[in-house]
Amino acid sequence: MTRSTLTVAAAAALALGALATPLATQAQQPAKLKVGFMLPYTGTFAALGVAIENGFRLHLAEQGGKLGGREVEIVKVDDESDPSKATDNVNKLIKRDEVDVVVGTVHSGVAMAMAKVAKDTGTLLIVPNAGADAVTGPMCAPNIFRSSFSNWQPAYAMGEVAAKRGHKKVMTITWKYAAGDESVGGFKEAFEKNGGQVTKSLNLPFPGVEFQALLTEIAAAKPDAVYAFFSGGGAVKFLKDYAAAGLPKTVPLYGPGFLTDGILEAAGDVSQGMVTTLHYADGLNTPRDNAFRLAYAKAYKLQPDVFAVQGYDAAQMLGAGLKAVGGDTTKKPQLIAAIEAAQIESPRGPFKLSKAHNPVQDIYIRKVDGKVNQVTGIAIKALADPARGCRL
Structure with a gap:
């Protein structure tokens, strides 16, 4: 080889080496976790859907934008609170967008259709509001969880x-x-x-x-x-x-x-x-709730409500599962087991999940005073839904 040929070869080798380093680093980064939000963004329940998303994003921001070590990408579908469109909408997220988990929704009729698709496909579903008794009753499944309540x-x-x-x-x-x-x-x-x-x-x-x-x-x-x-x-x-x-x-x-x-x-x-x-009220005055309310108000220039809490806790539940498996969603049995076993340090007060995957939680008595739903007592402590018809 001539001197000039060696020089060209060495330069090419150096260039390839420079390219290889970032490519190798990139290959080591796990893919983003895709979370599908199926919530109402128009119509009667639009404000509720926004509050749920805000709560979820607040917890995500507190974790540096990652859950279980993985960056999160959010894909959104407006469910319009329309049960007739629910199956198509949730299938868009699962089949077209290939999300790892679905979070939704507010309307119980829409949630019922979502639960059926989740059960059929094995997709992880976290319900951040809809209280349809059947979701954690006859339609209960290992991959279906609720961060809110039953009706x-x-x-x-x-x-x-x-x-x-x-x-x-x-x-x-x-x-x-x-x-x-x-x-x-x-x-x-x-x-x-x-x-x-x-x-x-x-x-x-x-x-x-x-x-x-x-x-x-x-x-x-x-x-x-x-x-x-x-x-x-x-x-x-x-x-x-x-x-x-x-x-x-x-x-x-x-x-x-x-x-x-x-x-x-x-x-x-x-x-x-x-x-x-x-299961939530203003004036709980606990360190956990006070910190949450301050952070939410700073982030969104709004006072949080129960819907924001339920979105926040949906993110906490997902995070607990992902942490246990190092972000590896292919380890579904271990991920599910971790969410089942988690104690969620919620602004509403700590709660664990029932066997049917519904929160076991205090129900507060509240009275409207000015612009707040002020807590005046506890109606029933640690109330568990009877989960009639659940065969988990």
Whole structure:
């Protein structure tokens, strides 16, 4: 070889070496963890979907953008709170986008379709809100978890509270869909177990807000109290119409916390004094919750609500599983076992999961005071959903 040929060969070797180093480093980096968000970003529940995502992202930011040592990439689909589109939407995330885990949703009917697809495909699903009893009941599966509640839990607690307050005859009102039916069922179970009677259950199609005829029926029947299940924009309209009908003066209104959570600004004075039950409340004043509320307010210039907490805890649950397997999602049995065994240090208070993968948690009594759902006591400590029909 001539001197000039050797020089060219040496330069080429050096160039290849320079290229090889970053390529080798890149090859050692694990692929990003793909998390599919299937949440409502439009319609009645849009604000709820945003709060869930904010909570999840807050925990992710606290972990430096990684869970189990892996950077996270978020892929989003607007589920529009439409059960008829749910199967196609969740399949987009699983088959088209090839996500490792799905997080969603708010609407119980949509969540039921998501759970079926997750069960059929073995995809890890974390439900950050929808309380459909069946998700951790007959449809329970090793790969399906919930970071929120079952519809039965806050409703059952309120049934006990209403009975202890001396009410004997109560009417219920809700949208005619899974969440409404199950919430009313949970309330009725506890209320009648404690000597009360649900005299009539009223409903209207989701997401309808034409309440006047039903409110007229309530006024004529004069029950001791009313139990209502609504959320988001529908809850605002219901509270305003209930007040406009003059009912709060003679017929106390109760409900699960969704009736007032996240809507106090929009509802204004008509929500004042409302008593609800839920697994989160303002004024818990624990170090964990105070730190969470401060961090959330700094990040989003908003006060957090229960939906933000549930999103935050969905990220904590996923992180606990991934940490145990070093971020390797192919080790699914070990990942699942780690989430099952985890104690989640939630802003709501620490909780563990039931055998059916639903939180076992305190249910608080709250009262609207100004712009907060102030805690006034605990309705039931460490309440576990009965998970009827679960065969795990």
